[in-house]
């Protein structure tokens with residue numbers, strides 16, 4: 001609704017530290033302090049080089065190439081949709097270089113377990129590769145992978161910018177009980193995940209070790225699924241926004257940031 005956002009410049013905001021503290025006190029959020037998923041796109045304003053996405057592997061690649069570089073040819077079909085039964089999941093985001101420059105034509109090869117936690121090592125179920133577009137964006141449509149013994153929930157991916165080394169890594173889900181016991185788990189690889197209807201919408205930005213110059217217009221975080229909430233806007237107590245089809249009332253004045261979307265921070269936003 002028009003006029004719901006308050007864009008006044010009042011600086012009655014609270015610090016990130018205070019917010020995190022408030023969020024932890026207000027609700028048993030599954031994330032521990034320091035595990036809050038952060039999107040690389042939001043670091044662009046800092047002017048500092050981004051931290052590359054870390055390596056992570058558990059040897060589940062069904063057909064690993066004998067040598068992975070410099071020209072990786074994935075065995076999987078090129079597709080953005082991995083069909084199958086289970087809880088619908090989309091994973092979207094950007095691939096950046098070290099200067100937060102979007103990287104186009106980056107190969108992203110995804111593979112994961114099925115709903116029951118099994119990998120298909122014979123055909124190509126739940127395997128597929130795609131390339132980032134001119135804005136460095138990607139979107140994978142799949143299901144939430146099932147659990148298998150010894151590991152927390154994860155999605156495998158190999159990422160390779162043209163002519164650059166391959167990054168083999170995994171993406172994780174916040175709030176998974178096994179995150180705290182899985183020795184391979186890395187909180188730097190947590191996606192931002194929200195529930196939409198019966199499905200999940202996840203966001204993750206990859207950072208590859210590719211030098212470059214900062215873009216003039218770095219991408220921002222539009223609310224997935226639409227809504228009036230926006231990162232960067234200063235909200236005051238009582239303001240109302242919509243996000244993902246729901247309406248929220250601001251409980252504490254703050255400047256919105258990606259990762260602080262209304263469903264993620266009950267200390268700041270009350271679901272109406």
Ligand SMILES: [Fe+2]
Nearest residue numbers: 058060151156
């Ligand atoms: Fe695995």
